[in-house]
Amino acid sequence: MNKTWIVRGLIVAAVLALAFALYKLLTPAGLPEGIVGGNGRLEATEIDIASKSAGRIRNIVVDEGQTVKAGDVIAHMDVDVLTAQKTEAEAQMAEAQNAVLVSQTQVAQRQAEKAAAEAVVRQRLAELNASRKRLGRSDTLSREGATSAQERDDDAAQVEGASAAVQAARAQVASAEVAVTNARNQVIGSSSRVEATRATIQRIEADINDATLRTPRDGRVQFRIAQPGEVVSGGGRVVSLVDLTDVTMTFFLPATAAGRLGIGSEARIVLDALPDTPIPARISFVADVAQFTPKTVETQSEREKMMFRVRARIDPALLRRYMSLVKTGLPGMAYVKIDPKTEWPPELQLRGALIDQRKGR
Template identity: 50%
Template sequence: MKTKNTNKMVWIVAAVLALGAGAAWQWLQPAAQNNNFVTGNGRIEATEIDVAAKAPGRVQDIMANEGDFVNAGDIVAQMDMKSTEAQLAQARAQVANTISGRETARARLAQRKADVVMAEAVLVQRRSELDLARKTSARSQALRADRAISEQIADDNAARVRNGEASVNVASAQITAAQAAVRAAEAEIDQSVAAIEAANAVVVRLQTELEDGALRAPRNGRVQYRVVQPGEVVAGGGKILSLVDIGDVYMTFFLPEMAAGRVGMGTEARIVLDAAQHYVIPAQVSYVASVAQFTPKSVETQSERQKMVFRVKARVDPELLAKYPEHVKTGLPGIAHVRLDQSTPWPEALQVRLP
């Protein structure tokens, strides 16, 4: 009898050695007892963000190395923007030129308005002269009838009336021309204002392109890869760096149909990594697939339905991740334990243990 027990213990030890430390630890865990817990294998993942060039160009410098932590808004790379800087200088000069043109147009408008005033004054003068000529001609006609003056004088006075009328017409035409010149000067000012706005728009666009040349981290994270090196030329949308958002970390695993049907959003979970089995990380289910990942092609029997698995994500609390940013490593394999019955306490082996 003692020999039989000894042989059984030897068999168990041999099985443990054959499975390996990680698999043996999983085999000995009490989590999946009484259908209150379910486990799934998965890997730690995180949201990946690519920092890319908006426009084609040469990479001038990269300020972050692989593994560096960066904050949202930090400049992580700089594109070569010498050509854009030259264009911006030219655009600013164009703005100054159009502003000068507007001032010239304003001065021209003031001159044209003065011409209108002078033409109106001349018209008043010519009308006064015409009025005087008409009165003089009328008296001359009366005196000629009495033979008090010669016909030559009367004819001269009548001619002055006709000259006065012509002068009034000329003065009126000069006013019309001066007013047209005023409208032209006003239109020139409007064109100058539009040219200034267009030039300023070019300046703003080029300034935006310059700002886009300084590539910033869109959110807090860790540099995972440097896709290119300084001096390389990239196309528009070309990747420069790849970041990992260490505030959005989760494990993706798969559960059979019967277990996935009992898992809801916010269900508590525990993550144990193969590389750090002495730590138990708390998490919550944040996603359960609505479609099975493996669906039988033929008639679904009960055994076939058991082959259907659903993808599940267990997300780690961002506040917890903020306390241990240096411990977050994507790609690590592990086991996710999900508690199906919330009234059942977690076993001792799955109590939260953190660094």
């Protein structure tokens, strides 16, 4: 039993010794007090190219590892159903436009009928006026005994008939006005159907355009998540990209260092694969909340364990120049100035083309 514990203790000691040796190997000797560092891995923004609507993948035109530019076509979704829907909507559009023309013709017809009814009203009013004049003369002659009472009664009946005819003609005018209003409403309804159908066509065309999947930014194809012929749901991922112009390294610093750190502070990244080539970077994020914080009231030693997450971002212009060499997941160390007046030690000084890049040449 004692031997087992001894073996376990030796293994733990060996692991700790190896970790300490690795830390010493990656940490430049004699860092000035104004510079601190932490280990991490390169990370890049991941982008999933997904289908907006459910459908079948017709083809994928990129391969894993391929570099693409913003706007490049990634894949095509099958659009046979959408094309059929567009054809149907275009037929409905033609039908609605024809309905508008028919409705406009009906408006003109109803307006003509109204004009005819108004003419009849004027005619009936003229007849009513003539009948009233005739009745006036008959009434005068009848009182003087120059004409019979029967003739006077006949003229009075004609006045009543003419008055009724005027009312009937005016009713025809009112009916014609209603017909005109109804015809105009039909024009509005038909025009609305035209606009609704036009909107449907535009929506279908937008869906057809969305069926061509494009990359929103420069990057490298990481995975082909689906394959041609597969059916994906709405929002189903087809291809995964990484944006190689947005590369960062996340590391942790103690509270004493993070408290003196600001956004935009100058940093250096040294990768294990390129130990002699410091890469210029800037601090783009400092966490507001510490991690690894003790749950109880902390002592001075416990406060020293409080770590803040920090992110250093490599200049996108530099990444574009060396995009073919950029690889995510590479381990390394990030160093940052917590005192702007501190000079970088020789092993963290920029070299060659990186100096030119920093100066914007």
